[in-house]
Amino acid sequence: MSSVSISSKAEIQAASEVSHILKVVPHSGEEPAVGPDSFTVLDDGSVLISDPAQNRRARFSIVDSHAKFESQTPLPGGDKIVAAGATDDVRDKARLVSETAGTVHRLFSDNSSSDLEVSFVDRQRRLVSLVSLGTDEMSYTYVVLEIAARSSVVEVRRLIRKYNRKGVIVAEISDVPQQQEVSPQPEFREKSGIVYQMVVSADGVLINRWDTRQNR
Amino acid sequence: MTSWTRWSCFIYSLVFCLTGLGVPTQTRSREKVIEAAAQLTELEWTALQGSEKASCLHPPAYSGPRYVSDYHSGQEVIGMPYDWGGMDSPSRFLTRLQSGQFGAGSHKEHECPACKSHCTVGIDCSGLVSYCWGLSRHYGTAEIAKFAKPAPDSFDVFRDLKPGDALNRPGVHIVLFAGYNEKGQPLVYEAAGKPISRVVKRPHAWADLEGYSPLLYREGPNL
Numbered sequence: 001m002s003s004v005s006i007s008s009k010a011e012i013q014a015a016s017e018v019s020h021i022l023k024v025v026p027h028s029g030e031e032p033a034v035g036p037d038s039f040t041v042l043d044d045g046s047v048l049i050s051d052p053a054q055n056r057r058a059r060f061s062i063v064d065s066h067a068k069f070e071s072q073t074p075l076p077g078g079d080k081i082v083a084a085g086a087t088d089d090v091r092d093k094a095r096l097v098s099e100t101a102g103t104v105h106r107l108f109s110d111n112s113s114s115d116l117e118v119s120f121v122d123r124q125r126r127l128v129s130l131v132s133l134g135t136d137e138m139s140y141t142y143v144v145l146e147i148a149a150r151s152s153v154v155e156v157r158r159l160i161r162k163y164n165r166k167g168v169i170v171a172e173i174s175d176v177p178q179q180q181e182v183s184p185q186p187e188f189r190e191k192s193g194i195v196y197q198m199v200v201s202a203d204g205v206l207i208n209r210w211d212t213r214q215n216r
Numbered sequence: 217m218t219s220w221t222r223w224s225c226f227i228y229s230l231v232f233c234l235t236g237l238g239v240p241t242q243t244r245s246r247e248k249v250i251e252a253a254a255q256l257t258e259l260e261w262t263a264l265q266g267s268e269k270a271s272c273l274h275p276p277a278y279s280g281p282r283y284v285s286d287y288h289s290g291q292e293v294i295g296m297p298y299d300w301g302g303m304d305s306p307s308r309f310l311t312r313l314q315s316g317q318f319g320a321g322s323h324k325e326h327e328c329p330a331c332k333s334h335c336t337v338g339i340d341c342s343g344l345v346s347y348c349w350g351l352s353r354h355y356g357t358a359e360i361a362k363f364a365k366p367a368p369d370s371f372d373v374f375r376d377l378k379p380g381d382a383l384n385r386p387g388v389h390i391v392l393f394a395g396y397n398e399k400g401q402p403l404v405y406e407a408a409g410k411p412i413s414r415v416v417k418r419p420h421a422w423a424d425l426e427g428y429s430p431l432l433y434r435e436g437p438n439l
Contacts, residue, residue: 027388027389028324028325029300029324029327029387030300030324030340030342030356030357030387030388030389030390031298031323031324031340031341031409032339032341032388032389032408032409033409034410034411036407037411044369052410052411055412063391094398094399095398096400097401102400115319119322121337128374128400128422129399129400129401129421129422130399130400131399131401131421144421146401146421146422146423148374150372150374151372152367152369152371152372152373152424152429152430153373153375153427153428153429154373154383154425154426154427154428154429155426155427156422156423156426158423178423178426179423179424179426183420183421183423183424187421187423201240210360212325
């Protein structure tokens with residue numbers, strides 16, 4: 001496999017300024033936790049985070065591995081938020097074909113398209129799901145692989161791969177943290193060669209970043 | 217008493233006994249289980265002025281945060297609202313909602329052990345599975361496993377689930393499995409808490425369900 005590993009130490013920023021804490025209400029009884037449930041990365045590198053427990057979207061700029069609160073806007077729907085559910089804004093279509101393979105029908109910025117073959121071969125684990133994060137303007141495609149051993153209980157690991165236009169793996173991220181309280185949708189974003197993950201725990205929100213711009 | 221009569225009495229007693237334990241009173245096919253879930257998901261309703269409040273959630277019996285429904289008067293909604301501890305059928309939900317005496321949905325924070333009645337309507341996660349499986353009452357995530365078929369050692373949760381099975385994490389959450397989507401992810405029906413606050417059908421990453429165990433739907437006579 002011609003993959004390139006990215007450092008296992010992702011940069012971590014905590015969005016935790018006292019007056020602008022993102023609120024997480026841990027699960028209680030059988031009711032799931034409530035907390036930041038989606039995010040996006042803006043062109044200037046700042047992140048916009050949905051904070052439903054406080055009915056707002058909060059924007060944080062990222063400076064030297066620290067998050068600085070910038071502004072907030074009410075979530076649509078006023079003070080009675082009932083989310084419509086996640087939307088899939090990625091144009092690529094991923095499909096799991098077998099325990100070792102999948103395909104991603106990807107659309108390039110020049111409006112051409114091609115099928116990317118994704119392969120995962122391992123003695124103990126197999127591929128159980130495949131999702132595309134999208135194809136960027138440089139024609140790199142980012143995919144999330146969920147891999148697992150045969151099991152009666154759900155236990156998975158995630159890999160994120162970056163493929164070039166020819167279908168060659170140019171980067172692989174294998175140290176993807178698991179969520180602890182809320183499962184954001186989307187959980188991952190890719191922007192200009194940087195892969196972002198929002199992790200929500202009882203302590204707050206972490207934005208993990210993996211810079212793959214050197215991997216071409 | 218003929219042997220046939222004695223046998224009938226035995227069967228009757230057994231069914232009566234098991235019904236009291238919450239075992240389905242009649243066999244429900246997997247297709248019917250999914251149909252029930254789809255009805256909860258596709259239920260169209262409009263919040264009323266009366267459904268913004270809950271008549272029983274007042275001091276001194278109730279000491280939680282002030283109840284305000286997730287839904288405002290006139291709001292048109294698709295999907296039964298999340299109601300902590302609730303297990304309403306669509307018809308019961310609509311009837312009670314239109315009476316103007318019940319709040320639309322509730323959350324754990326509105327729990328009221330001292331209240332004499334349940335004055336909100338809707339369904340929660342384990343209520344959804346209890347209802348769709350045809351159980352006679354609401355069973356929580358810690359006790360519903362006794363109505364499921366044990367998964368064999370060779371069971372592979374990533375491949376062998378069938379529509380109508382459930383994925384459960386006792387004390388946390390439960391979802392009803394609807395199928396695998398083309399990405400290999402589980403497509404589920406669930407009564408989701410805030411901010412969705414209603415019954416939806418949606419895919420999950422497997423990682424969202426880390427630690428969940430399969431509960432296999434017991435099709436056929438539940439003896």
